[in-house]
Structure formats: C-alpha cells, structure tokens
Amino acid sequence: MKGLLEELTKQSCDAYVAYDLSDNADMRYASGFLTSDPFVYVFSKEGVATLIISAMEAARARQESACNIVTRSAAGLPELLKQYPDADLATAHMIRNFSGQRLLVPASMQVGFARKLESVADVVIDSGTIEKMRSVKTPDEIEKIRFVQKVNENAARAAVDAIRSSEPDENGVLIFEDEPLTSEKVRDIIHYRLHPFNCDDKETIVSCGEVSSMPHAKGTGPLHANQPIVMDVYPRCETTGYFADMTRTVSKGAPSDEVIRMYDTVKKAKELAASMIHPGITGAEVHNAIVEFFRQAGYESGGSSGFIHSLGHGVGLEIHEAPSLSPSGGELKEGNVITLEPGLYYQGIGGVRLEDMGVVTRDGFDRFTCFEEQLIV
Secondary structure: OHHHHHHHHHHOOOEEEEEEOOOOHHHHHHHOOOOOOOEEEEEEOOOOEEEEEOHHHHHHHHHHOOOEEEEOOOOOHHHHHHHOOOHHHHHHHHHHHHHOOEEEEOOOOOHHHHHHHHOOOEEEEOOOHHHHHHOOOOHHHHHHHHHHHHHHHHHHHHHHHHHHHOEEOOOOEEEEOOEEOEHHHHHHHHHHHHHHHOEEOOOOEEEEHHHHHOOOOOOOOEOEOOOOEEEEEOOEEOOOOOEOOEEEEEEOOOOOHHHHHHHHHHHHHHHHHHHHOOOOOEHHHHHHHHHHHHHHOOOOEOOOOEEOOOOEEEOOOOOOEEEEEOOOOOEOOOOOEEEEOOEEEEOOOEEEEOEEEEEEEOOEEEEOOOOOOOOEO
16 A cells, blocks of 8 residues: 555645445455445554454454454444444544544545544545555456456357347347347346356446447347447456456347448457557547547547547446546556447447457556457347
C-alpha cells in the first residue's frame, strides 16, 4: 500500500479510514475480506492495516485477510454506545480513538457518517488513491481476470452454438430446440455455463436487429435471422470479485451489406487500437485515432449515430474502472487491464460491437480474449 502511505504523508494524516461494505471495490481490495455487513478499515501512517469488525466475523477475517483484526468490543464500542446512544456517533468516536485525530477518508464514505466523523476528528477527503492503485494489476490479479475470461468464452461459445444451430421460421424468427430462440434464452444458456465456476452475470446484453443500435439495450424477445445480434458478456467471479468483459456480434445468415461493412470496419478499428497500446500512450490518443479511422471510413463519431461511446475502460473489481480510453483518457501504465471495444450504431440498420480485453505490457497489448470473430454463423 505504498501509494496510500505516500498520500498520508502528503496530507499529514494519522490514518486512512474507510467504513463500508466489501461490495465497495476499494474496500475489498484493501481489506481482502468479503462480508455482508459494514466494517472499518484503518491504514495507519506507520503502514499498519487493521480491520475493526464484529466478533462473529473475527475468526474468519483472521483466516482470509492479511490485515490485523480487532473486534469492535476491543476497540471500545460497547462503552462508547453507553455514552453516545447514536450508533454512528459512537462509531465515529471509536474510529478517532483508534486511528488518530487527522483522518484521510474516501470520497465514497456516506455523507451522514462522514459528518459524524467530522464532528469528532479532522477529516481530509482522499482523491481516489486506492482506485489509482487498483488500476495497476499484480500478476495474481491478472491471472484471476484471465480465469474469468476463459469461463466467459466457454459460456459465449455455447450461446453462439445455439444461434448457429437454430433455423428461421417463415417469419425469420430463429427456432432452437422447437422453440423461439430469445434474448432471454441465450442469457440463460450463458448463465448456466458460468454458474458452475461461481461466476455471475447480471446484465448480459443479447440484442438483435434495430435494438442493437442502442449500445446498452439488454435485448428482449425472439432473435431473427439475417440481423446483427450483439452479445456483451461481463461476468464476475463471486470468489475473487474480479470481472471479465467480451463482446461479439453474430448473425444467423447474411445480414445487410451495410452491417457487413460496419463489421469489417469495427474489426479493423479494434486491431488498430491493439497495435497502438503501450505504456506511456494516453487513452485519449488511442480513442482519437479510432475516431479518425472511422471518419476516414465514412462513419461519424460523438453524436447519436456511428461511434458513440468511449473506446475502452479498465476492468478489475469493477467492470468499469480506471484507466479510460476516451477523449479525456490519461496515460496507460504497465499492468493496466483494459478493454478495446469499438462499435458502430445506426437506427434502422442495427449495431456492431467487438470487444477484447488484455493487459498493457512493456511490449504492447497482451490479449486475454481468444474467442473467434465470425459475423455469419
């Protein structure tokens, strides 16, 4: 936690303190602990990390977390509750007594609790130190993300196989196993392939035809032949907390010539972006190069049609985290795990998006994604 120690010194603070659930990515990263109840994370200016936690979780926390473990009772909370019936105020006093008078806290701390803490201690709002640390992945984190991507590809392959095996009826509706193949059915196929590996997919996109022109439309109802089907799958491993992310666009039978041209252009854009990735280049430089590539190919950017979103984003304990490959994207660093996901979207035609994920290395872009790119299946 070198970055956090440096920030404490810079801000002349006694400790960094967070009080949250482990659903908070920074909290999980710092604590290495997963629980459904809020707990306190303290990182002192001496470099000591401590969790202040309920007695019922203490034994498990000692097994799972590398932090020192102190129960709320040992930290004096029961006695403070007698003096301060307001539980948040008592907790604030407990934190101040344990951690020191001048405290660095995350901007994500709940406002109500932050005000209670501010009433008993000097509070300094952190500028996202742990988020910045999370953006550069360790070898262990990289392997965890690679694993989720392998599981992701296994699930996506089953989904594509179902589309490939389907046949259109007289109305162009795809029929699979004697029933219409729907967005919901494809999501079910993906879900059941992910579940045995303790991976969860809550917002998988399977959108077809006109709906695919809206990048984040989830998709619903029957899939149709000769139409683009955009599948964006981003599962999270519940055991480790890490995400993977991949998008493919397929069509059962040949789509329109315009969709085929869009697909070929998007595929080339993605490969151009991958060729540019190296430490030191900015996300803005890569994004803007793809904007220019699309412009030269006859596609607009930045409006309601064409290339209408950022080129990519970081992936880790959150599906969208630093760094950003966008008009404001900063410098890429070795160890950043990023996506490259150019897309084109037109109402009345549909959408095409292709997305790969990989890590920035000293040699360029180490791609995790090994899934085939084939529009017509």
